[in-house]
Amino acid sequence: MRFRVVEIFQSIEGEGSLIGFPVLFIRLEGCNLRCPWCDTTYSYDGKSYKDYPLDELLNIVKNSNFKRVCLTGGEPLLTPNVEILIEKILSIKDFLIIETNGTVFNKRLKATFEKFKNKIYTVVSPKPEVNYKIHQDIFPFISEIKFVVDEFLTINDILKYSNLYKNLFLILQPESNKEIYLKKALQLQNELLTSHNLEARLIPQCHKLLNLK
Ligand code: SF4
Numbered sequence: 335m336r337f338r339v340v341e342i343f344q345s346i347e348g349e350g351s352l353i354g355f356p357v358l359f360i361r362l363e364g365c366n367l368r369c370p371w372c373d374t375t376y377s378y379d380g381k382s383y384k385d386y387p388l389d390e391l392l393n394i395v396k397n398s399n400f401k402r403v404c405l406t407g408g409e410p411l412l413t414p415n416v417e418i419l420i421e422k423i424l425s426i427k428d429f430l431i432i433e434t435n436g437t438v439f440n441k442r443l444k445a446t447f448e449k450f451k452n453k454i455y456t457v458v459s460p461k462p463e464v465n466y467k468i469h470q471d472i473f474p475f476i477s478e479i480k481f482v483v484d485e486f487l488t489i490n491d492i493l494k495y496s497n498l499y500k501n502l503f504l505i506l507q508p509e510s511n512k513e514i515y516l517k518k519a520l521q522l523q524n525e526l527l528t529s530h531n532l533e534a535r536l537i538p539q540c541h542k543l544l545n546l547k
Pocket residue numbers: 365366367368369371372373374375377407408409435461
């Protein structure tokens with residue numbers, strides 16, 4: 335069994351509520367969306383990946399002393415047999431972050447997520463291209479919803495999922511740390527709190543501020 339991997343690197347978690355933790359990132363190839371501000375277009379250009387045998391990938395995971403692994407993309411849940419990769423990684427490590435746009439889910443993934451509910455930290459970042467749609471089967475497994483605050487995001491897009499916010503982190507992330515979107519994020523944060531009694535955390539892309547990968 336082989337997997338298309340664009341890059342493997344060790345860094346800090348640069349986004350969301352786990353910011354600052356050391357993480358081994360595995361970026362899988364392919365994405366079903368084409369967001370206008372995507373900063374990882376190389377993850378789906380069809381030429382930047384290498385085929386890794388499963389054993390080789392697992393050896394890299396085994397040989398890293400980092401406690402946290404992150405499967406990212408692209409859209410990692412599109413990868414054929416990704417549920418097997420998830421299970422194998424979790425036989426080595428106790429904490430797996432999965433960064434997904436939330437549009438792709440199936441029965442095999444559901445079974446794996448159920449089995450490893452306490453070990454998988456699922457970050458869903460809904461995207462404007464699909465009107466912020468999230469596959470409803472992934473709802474029970476979401477640890478964090480992260481909205482990129484860009485020209486498209488509105489308060490109503492965030493409120494679509496207001497029934498979920500009791501049990502997870504709601505993050506606002508200004509697109510590419512731009513000042514204009516920082517201001518918009520502050521406004522949204524204030525409106526969520528004052529008009530809807532919802533607390534969101536405003537978190538920039540820390541790795542970009544620090545010039546890290
Ligand atoms: S879902 Fe993520 S990887 Fe895919 S195009 Fe959008 S930002 Fe890029």
